[in-house]
Amino acid sequence: MPVEEFVAGWISGALGLVLGHPFDTVKVRLQTQTTYQGITDCMVKIYRHESILGFFKGMSFPIASIAVVNSVLFGVYSNSLLALTATSHRERRAQPPSYTHVFIAGCAGGFMQAYCLAPFDLIKVRLQNQTEPRAKPGSPPPRYRGPVHCATSIFQKEGPRGLFRGAWALTLRDTPTLGIYFVTYEALCRQGTPEGQNPSSSTVLVAGGFAGITSWITATPLDVIKSRMQMDGLTRKAYQGLLDCVVSSMRQEGPGVFFRGLTINSARAFPVNAVTFLSYEYLLRWWG
C-alpha cells in the first residue's frame, strides 16, 4: 500500500488547519451559542474578552489529530482509487479515473476519516465553546483545562461512548460530502489543464478552494446538527437523538438554522483547501 499519500495528506492538512482555525472558532460559536449577532459581532467579542488567543482555542489537539485524520482521508482515497482503477497517483494524469470512481473513493475516505475524527472533533467543539477568558485571576476556572483534561472528564462523566457523541451525524456529514469534494477538485483541475499534463499551481489553488466550498455548502446542515449533538448532555440533555435534534432545531429556530455558519464555513474553506491541495500535489510530485 503506497504510504506517500498518507504523509502528504497529513502535512498538507496541518498547513490548511492553522490558516483556518480562527474562522472555525467563530463558526462553532455561531452555531451553538445565541449571544452573538453575526460574524463581526462574534469576532469583536472574542477579541475583546479573550484576546487574539480566543480564536486559537482548541487548536493544539486538531493539529495533532490532523496527522491521523487527513492522512486517513487522502490515503484511503488514493488507495481506493488504486483498487478501483488499478492506477497509482503517478499514472492518473495520463489515465484519469471516471467521476464515479472518484466519488466512491472520496466517500470511502470520508467514511473512514469520520470515525477517526469523531473524538477529536468533539473535544475541539467543547473547548471552542468555553467563553471564559484565559487565566484571569479571581474568575471561575473553565470546565475543561485543556484537551487531555477534556477527554478524561468526558470519559469519566459520559463513559467511553461519550467520546463518540455526534459521531453518527459526523459520518453522515462527511461520507457524501467528501465524495463531492474530490469530484469538484478533479473536475476543475481537468477543465483548467491540457490533457495528460499536471495542473498548474493556480489551477490547483482554485480547484482546491472551490472543492472546499462546495463540500462545505453541502455539509453545513449536518454540521449544525453535529455540533449541537456534541454539546448536548453537557448540562442537561436536550435531544433524544439525531432526528429529534433536526426536528426541534427546525421548530424552534426555523429552516434558516441549517445554514448557520455557512458564510464563515465557505470563507474558511477556500484558503484552507487551496493550501491543502497545493501542498498535497507538490509533496507527491516532489517524492516522484
Ligand SMILES: C[N+](C)(C)CCCC[C@H](N)C(=O)O
Ligand atoms: C466534508 N467536510 C466539508 C465536512 C469537510 C471537508 C474537509 C476538508 C478540510 N479538511 C477542511 O477542514 O475544510
